[in-house]
Amino acid sequence: MAGSKVGSLGEYIREQRTRAKISLRQLADVSGISNPYLSQVERGLRKPSAEILQQIAKGLRISAEALYVQAGILEDRETDTDVMASVRADVHLSERQKQVLLDIYASFLKENEAALKEDEDSSGEDEAGLRAENPNRAP
Numbered sequence: 001m002a003g004s005k006v007g008s009l010g011e012y013i014r015e016q017r018t019r020a021k022i023s024l025r026q027l028a029d030v031s032g033i034s035n036p037y038l039s040q041v042e043r044g045l046r047k048p049s050a051e052i053l054q055q056i057a058k059g060l061r062i063s064a065e066a067l068y069v070q071a072g073i074l075e076d077r078e079t080d081t082d083v084m085a086s087v088r089a090d091v092h093l094s095e096r097q098k099q100v101l102l103d104i105y106a107s108f109l110k111e112n113e114a115a116l117k118e119d120e121d122s123s124g125e126d127e128a129g130l131r132a133e134n135p136n137r138a139p
Helices: 002-019 024-031 035-042 050-060 064-071 082-089 095-133
Strands: none
Touching (some): 082 095
């Protein structure tokens, strides 16, 4: 089970890095981690310590807790993002205003997830679409 957690951790880090639109080398630089080691983490070959995960989280500008959960250091539980927690804690907003902001935030997250999935799906469809338009085209 630990091996699958490490693999999913690497996939999660790669996904977050892709969403942030930064290269492996850039993440290594901003995190202060060697490029080869970070590559091995992403491929599931290394299990990073909590300190390394914290550096990676800082470089990705995400919660270290999210990486700890993926690594199996913390138990997965329903937690708010920093944005959600801040909105809920704001005493200057009414409950209705808080809910509207949280709904908007959730819609942005859903939109980003859909765009990422669309990008992944379309990368394989482009070539197939070109062949369908031009059957004489070599595969």
